[in-house]
Amino acid sequence: QKEVEQNSGPLSVPEGAIASLNCTYSDRVSQSFFWYRQYSGKSPELIMSIYSNGDKEDGRFTAQLNKASQYVSLLIRDSQPSDSATYLCAVTETDSWGKFQFGAGTQVVVTP
């Protein structure tokens, strides 16, 4: 069973600080990685995609991928109360058509 693991949290972050979220995956040959944000009671919203090792920045978000260590992380700089949500990590399986495997998500709470 291929797995995607995330700390469930809640991760409490002071406003203006950096939130650091981690995701590990078991399928060594996974190729594509996605971060989604899900507000309470709402559907997931795509934040970032990353496909190669290294960092990818988009505004206040930075995704970091390390395939050798099988983890992908998301940094949220200058955290705002509006960043309070659950963040889902999704990893695609390479022995199929591109099926997504989702982690259970990390809840982030940004405190003023």
Next chain:
Amino acid sequence: DGGITQSPKYLFRKEGQNVTLSCEQNLNHDAMYWYRQDPGQGLRLIYYSQIVNDFQKGDIAEGYSVSREKKESFPLTVTSAQKNPTAFYLCASSRRGGSNQPQHFGDGTRLSIL
């Protein structure tokens, strides 16, 4: 505006009843998906379709059925065989199937048992 429309937003099912959840997209995406989300859990794949008139079972297809007669539409039927249907159901689509294609989600349907 392009997007994915799910209806209804809330749905209640009686014992022994089949119910159908609607999913329509105007993004011209080839691939569509149905997921189920239970509290504190990740999304689990029910069915997916990469092309019209073709669909495949996901990880938890038992008690569910789908059709894909039009590119824009991918309705999900929750049958009476699904004994624990209470969950948040999410429909998604992607430009095409493939490991590098991000999936985009509708607003979801909450299903409960009466």
